[in-house]
Amino acid sequence: MVTSIIILSIIGLVSATLLYVISRKFHVEEDSRIDEIESILPGANCGGCGFAGCRNFAEQCVKATSLDNLLCPVGGNAVMQKIAPILGMQAVEQAPRIAVVRCNGSCENRPQTSHYEGAHSCAVVAALYSGESNCNYGCLGEGDCAAACDFGGITMDPITRLPYVDPNICIACGSCVKACPRNIIELRKRQEPRVFVACNNRDKGIIARKVCSIACIGCGKCAKSCPNGAITITDNLAYIDDSLCLSCQACVAGCPTHAIHVVNESAKENISINEKESAIC
Amino acid sequence: MLKTFRIGGIHPNEHKLTAHCPVTPVAIPKQVSIMLNQHIGAPANCIVKKGDTVKVGTLIAEASGFVSANIHSPVSGTVSKVDKTANAFGLYATTIVIDTEGDEWEETIDRSPELKEEITLSPQEIIQKIAQAGIVGLGGATFPTHVKLTPPKEFKPTVLIVNATECEPYLTDDHALMLESPDQILVGCRILMKAIGVEQTYIGIENNKPDAIALLEQHAARYLGITIVPLRTRYPQGGEKQLIDAILHKQVANGALPVSTGAIVQNVGTAFAVYEAIQKNKPLVDRVVTVTGDHIAKPGNYRVRLGMSMRELIDIAGGLPQDCAKVILGGPMMGKAVSNLDSPIGKGCSGILILDEEHAHRGAINPCIRCGKCVEACPMGLEPFLLAKLSENHLYDRAEKELITSCLECGCCAYSCPSNRPILDFIRIGKNAVNRIIRSRKQS
């Protein structure tokens, strides 16, 4: 009994000394500001800043000479304003952004022509064929974006089978943008109202219209009506530059296929997704 | 003991419903659509425009690089449009549409049935002519044949292997071709041997085709250096690496080209096309297509002009059965399910398989019970369950270490999974992602 107590105590003592010596000998001197910044960061480790986790972002902040290109999308400007004084730098106010789905191919707009059966992943479908509709550019509806969102900000609408971005949750980390095999999701400025082309089809108008009734056909009417030159047409697809858009909505009425959407969060009068109840595909 | 490959493999139910159907020519379609990207590599460049008149065998699209292939008109008539149309998978691609008038062939093409055995061209001329004729691997891979016949300088081919295994269930187009034209195939082999400078050819045939083995053995006696090798029926024996392993007992090292073993593998259908191109001046304008399925009225092996619509050919074979639920281009293991039947038959279309409602659907997915059946079945000695999991979770570094890039996509893993897991679906995605990562790493 006594011997075992003594032996155990000795083992414990030796291990403790060993651990102490090792931790001293291999101690790495680190900039204390890294810990300080990390404690301010939200700790979501989402990678939305472009770095591998919050710790890595903190290290990059300490290394950087200016905070202009660094932004924690989760904490936003508030967090950046707290980080700036630690480093003795200025944080530039950056416009908040939100993920925008540039496709409105619900079942009634874009008829289903086949039935997909296989792993539920947009990447799998995209590698296989055009998807359940004939559109080569539209949403595949298997929800890779929703799965990629660490915050639960994207849900797949069971009726339209399109992703819905919850504006109260989305912090524009960009995970969904990377996850979408068809590059449908884009990060845009949170304007009031938000005007964008809800289509990604780069085929000629005649084909685009054939596969989807609300496709952008690249007619260019919107570009002509824009007072600020924010709209360009490339590859038969109109694109509204959010840094130039004045949200005047001059382009909206003229669009022959209603491909341009206006989302007004504060007024809750969204002329867009789920305008009409559509049948389940 | 018959030869076969040494790792993994499965033996699915063969379902060779059309094994005894002779090759039947079908009527020339009224209109053909020719896609410019019906081979691996760069799409061909269209050299005709709306209103041009063409004959059978007129060059209508030119190879746009070394890894690309010429395309010839399969009918005579007028080009009615050059525009984007949807292919079998609903993807839009540039297509030449030709309205048929009569059946007028280019004068240089020898249409007589006589066998021409004497090979007069030099190896370089042969390869050049194969390139001109637009021949690609007709087993379904559609890799341009002239590229495969010009291996990198550091490799010296020592043997030609002809793939006549037809290991996919249901398909019988190679089988029917062998029974119809054994001599043409053997002369085609002699031409390929001369082109790559080898003295020995092995034709690998699975022993579920005893009539083809016997017939080719009987005819091969007249040709120097051609040996018929009966193989134990096993899928995926027709995989290039598996076939080399089965016949030569040599395994292509991981990451190396198959030619590093000294073997160049060609499909038996390709050998036949080479014969026609070299001896008869006939470019690739038609091929044998198996139309099969449990409920189709007239399954068979049809000689079809390329560019004919799939729906038209299915109608000739008795039309779509009432309970048709899935149409597959190629065999059931590696073929691709189509969504658009109004698309043309391309160079790589070895068969059209029609599955009924009962067989078209996958079983319910259950949790992985780690039974190891996929590991046992994998012909590359990989761990499919692990690769699928790594891909699903985007762990591409680890997937690369576990050799995801050597996956053949043969489907043995998903076939043998008792839990119906979509193993291969995820491996494919992971393999593509890892290949992209490797390419970008090489570039930087």
Next chain:
Amino acid sequence: MELTVSPAPHIHGRLSASQCMYSVIIALLPAFAVSLYFFGVGALIVTLTSILSCIVAEYLIQKYLLKVKPTVGDGSAILTGLLLGFNLPSNLPIWIVIIGSVVAIGIAKMAFGGLGNNLFNPALVGRVFLLISFPTYMTQWPLPAVSRWSYTDAETGATLLSKLKEEGSQWVSQVNISDLWIGNQGGSLGEVGAIALLIGFAFLLYRRIISWHIPVSILATVFVFSFALGLGEELSASQTTGAWQHAFDFALIQLLSGGLLLGAIYMATDYVTSPMTSKGMIVYGIGIGILTVVIRQWGGYPEGVSFAILIMNAFTPLINNYIKPKRFGRA
């Protein structure tokens, strides 16, 4: 018409996970018949209780605790129950059997995430839990073919292995080996009939449900190891005459007695808890074989198969990680 599109392959090998489970259950039926013959009504009661309580436990946990769709139809709970029953003495009271089933399903299987995620063989966890918790109940073995119509009041006796442990290997010469083949010995109710268990093994091999690697490597290791021990003992006692015969008998008794055949063929080969590659399976099997003999020979318990399998279960992830299949193109 809407066509179905899915990635290749478009055909499936028709073997399903539940078919695998039911095949193992079928393979165990001959052994069950043997145990009914030798242990009578007790065997029936214990086995049925065990199966039923496993099914009920899985159903209740899935339905009310995890709130998922119950999957008792897949046969895995039935198999766990059957194997647990086979590992218990036929005079075990019903309430102990139920506790064992709940531990097997609730702790060893569901707590780890259900089918496919458990680290340890559920039936063995249940058995070992009972063995440690209720050692008296779990080490009283009814005599074979004596009291077929009595249950908890059956006449009991020691198993062969415990006699062997107590009285030393000299006892070997008194064993009637043909009794071991047919199952006329004391022990857990399903482990006794060697021939019946081997018939099931042949069936499983024929149906390609399991491969030979694990059972054969376990049995071969135990045989070779025991043979060497038996021979060493005789030679050290300088009894050269008949040493080979004695060692052979000793090794054969080790093979046919206790839970070795049941464990090697039906428990160690559990898909979820055994390695995935054939090389890994052999390493795993050799490990189980060595541990079994070591526990039997030098450990505190007369029988060590369950412990050996559970210990090697813990090594399975490590084996899977380090022992890779033979890759194509890598000599």
